[in-house]
Amino acid sequence: MIQVRALTKSIDTGTRRVEILKGIDLEIPRGQFAAIMGPSGSGKSTLLGLLAGLDTPTSGQVILDGEDITHLGEDDMALLRGRKIGFVFQSYHLISTLTAEENVLLPMELAGAEAGGRERARELLERVGLGGRSDHYPVQLSGGEQQRVALARAFALRPPILLADEPTGNLDSTTGGAVLELLLALNREQGTTMVLVTHEQSLAESADRRIVLHDGLVVSQ
DSSP states (O other): OEEEEEEEEEEEOOOOOEEEEEEEEEEEEEOEEEEEEEEETHHHHHHHHTTTTTTTTSSSEEEEEEEEEEEOOHHHHHHHHHHHEEEEEETTHHHHHHHHSHHHHHHHHHOOOOHHHHHHHHHHHHHHHHHHGGTTGGGGHHHHHHHHHHHHHHHOOOOOOEEEETTTSSSSHHHHHHEEEEEHHHHHHHHHHEEEEEOOOOHHHHHEEEEEETTEEEOOO
């Protein structure tokens, strides 16, 4: 379960203090597929980053499976992410010196789960339509292909929680549909809790729940 309690996030621009999140309360049960929607600047990506422990809130709490991550140190947070969270960034964050297969394999190597790792990496790349591109480096892949490698990497360790920022935003409709099927399969087969920021109506309609933000507040769910 993901619990968010009275979560706020503000930044100081030097001339004024800007409130990005203004007191968010949420509970996302284990196994739920939740889509976060809202206009640009509503706080969607900020909320996702706080759920992943990539940023620290100004106040409030984020609790993952009963563990308060709000004030965890960097090392402890990195260990927790390795155990529990897959994250898909909008800007991919692939390692340029590694092939597509090696990028997908990396989290398994870091977690010491190398047995069968290459087969798992190849299977995931096949499922996102990149079976023939596994030996290509990021510079040799289009933006949409890099996004699919990032998705495959996020699935590598079968995380209990998957967080994704616009996972189909750079994909054509056919590829986006295939990625949606993969996300739904992960949710159904493994009971993965998924929280996705999206502008895609088809993706949102496939979710169990739609959470709409506006000006840093939840306005419907």
